[in-house]
Structure formats: structure tokens, C-alpha cells
Amino acid sequence: MERLVILGSGPAGCAAAIYAARAGLKPLILAGMQPGGLLTQTNHVENYPGFPDGTTGFDLTDAMARQAQRFGTTLKFQAATKLAFSPHNNRILLDDGTELVAESVVLALGSRHRLGLPDEKQFLGKGLSYCATCDGAFFRNQSVAVIGGGDMALEEALALTAFASEVHVIHRREAFSATKILADRVLAEPKIRIHWNCLPLGLEATETGRVAGVRIQSTTSSEETLVSCTGVFVAVGVLPNTELLEGTGILLDEQGYIKLRDAARSLTNLQGVFAAGDCADPTYRQAIVAAGMGAKAGMDAVHFLSETDNQPGQK
DSSP: OEEEEEEOOSHHHHHHHHHHHHTTOOOEEEOOSSTTOGGGGOSOBOSSTTOTTOBOHHHHHHHHHHHHHHTTOEEEOOOEEEEEOOTTOEEEEETTSOEEEEEEEEEOOOEEEOOOSTTGGGGBTTTEESOHHHHGGGGTTSEEEEEOOSHHHHHHHHHHTTTOSEEEEEOSSSSOOSOHHHHHHHHHOTTEEEETTEEEEEEEEOTTSOEEEEEEEETTTOOEEEEEOSEEEEOSOEEEOOGGGTTTTOOBOTTSOBOOSOTTSOBOSSTTEEEOSGGGOSSOOOHHHHHHHHHHHHHHHHHHHHHHHTSTTOO
8 A cells, every 4th residue: 555656757746746755655656658747858948946047857857856766755667557546545557457556646647749730640750749859850951840839839949940950930820829038039040930820731741751841821811831841840739648537536627637626725526636737737837837736735645644644444
């Protein structure tokens, strides 16, 4: 019987573990399919307090995980495949077929990239990517395109200027939704060309099935054009990783985010099950917010288990 199992090893999961471990719970983190979460794909994090010169997403989450382990957290690079929640008897089936039982659970499941093109899956590994940090070097001195207009898209575009000969940013509106500092940098970058008010229709392929360009349509004139490029980076937002929760009794909103009983707490509708980070945050989806939510979840779990320990017959 584990006292606390945390699903997810991004900022929310690691912060929950740090607080719970310092209280003596010896939590177990299941790192999941993407250890560190989406933040590991961010090339430069400059808005996380304490890093005046910035840091990488990988370095930040790695430091958080090591800090959690220092206080007694166990980290397993495994993913849950099935969950069954019951007070003080939560069952977690792992991808190797083994089962864990936990008195309490923190859901820090994170999020994943939203699909932006109808045919993009067939081009994965053939010129289509979701991560400029991971794949930008493969497109050195080539023309690439980024789809999106938020912070994620503009960060990708700026990162790609270190490798690509030109970067096309395709955005469906006439102004970016990104923060002003990122928008100003993109607009001032000579390698970046903006395609305003344009929707991506699909990808063109070479004879070998690799990306040859992206077809776009103007939302103002309906004119269709082809942006020739060898790489396309999709950055149109994220979706919460909550499919695992279907049928478990955890309440989700219409977008699939975990509903919290109280915006100031991490409590879900089920006793002893807490949630933190992007999977429960449809509004901000920032590393610093996820870490704060994780800290609350860790403290809420400590409080829940402390109450349990003080009630004979409840364990």
C-alpha cells in the first residue's frame, strides 16, 4: 500500500511530491509517457521565477524531479493504464501489468498537443513536428512553417530561426494571441514571414511522402496558396490528458479538464483524489501555475492522510 501516488512528473507532479515528501509521506511518482511533461519541449523558459537568465524546460523539470527525490520521493518511469478509485483503496494498473494500491492519488496528468491539420499524423517523422527544440536542427538552411499564433507557436518560430533559412508563421487571425514580448520579437525577426488571416488546409507531399509544403486559405478572400517548405511545426494549443479518467467517477468539464470542488484547493469530487496542473487548468496552463497547484495538492494530500491517521478504523 502506497500512501500517495502522483501521476505525472511535470511541475505539478514534482511540486506535489516535494511538499508531500517533506511531510514524510515518501510519495511515488509515475512519470508517464512523457517524463517532465510538455515543458520539456520548451527551448527557453524565461518567465519562471528564480532564473534571471532563463533555463530550458528539460533542465527545469529535471531539477524539480531531483529535488523531489532528495526528500524521499520514488520516481518510476512507468505509465498507468487503468484507474479504479475507492476511499483509501485506489488501484492503479501499470503498463507492465502490475498493480499499485494507494491511500491517496494526485492527478498531474498534464496535456498534449492539439492536432492542427486533418492529415498531419501521416507526416510525423516525415517533416512534421511538434517540437522545434527536438527537431529544428534537422531543417538547417531549409524553409519551415509554424502553425499557430500563441506563445507556443511564437517560441517555436523564434527557436527555428537558429536553423532554418526562413520561417513562415501561419495564423488564422490578424493579430497574435501571444504575449507582447514574444510578438514583438517575432515581428522584428527578418527570417520570419507572417501569413495573417490564413487557415491551413493540408500538407503537400513529395514523391517519397515527405512534407513539400502546406496549403493555406485566406479567411478574407478565400484564396488558396501553397507555402513551400520541408518542415511544418504544429503549435495550436493543447488538450488535457484525461482520457484515462473516463469511467472512474472523476468529474470533467465539457473540454475534458478535471473539475475541482474549490478553485482555491486541489480536491476533486472523490475523497483522497487530488488534481493539479494543466489537466485541471483550462485558463493559464503555465509552469509556475502548475507548480503552485501541485504544491496545494501535496499539502491537501498530507492533510487528508493526517486526518485518516487520527481516525481509528479509517485506514
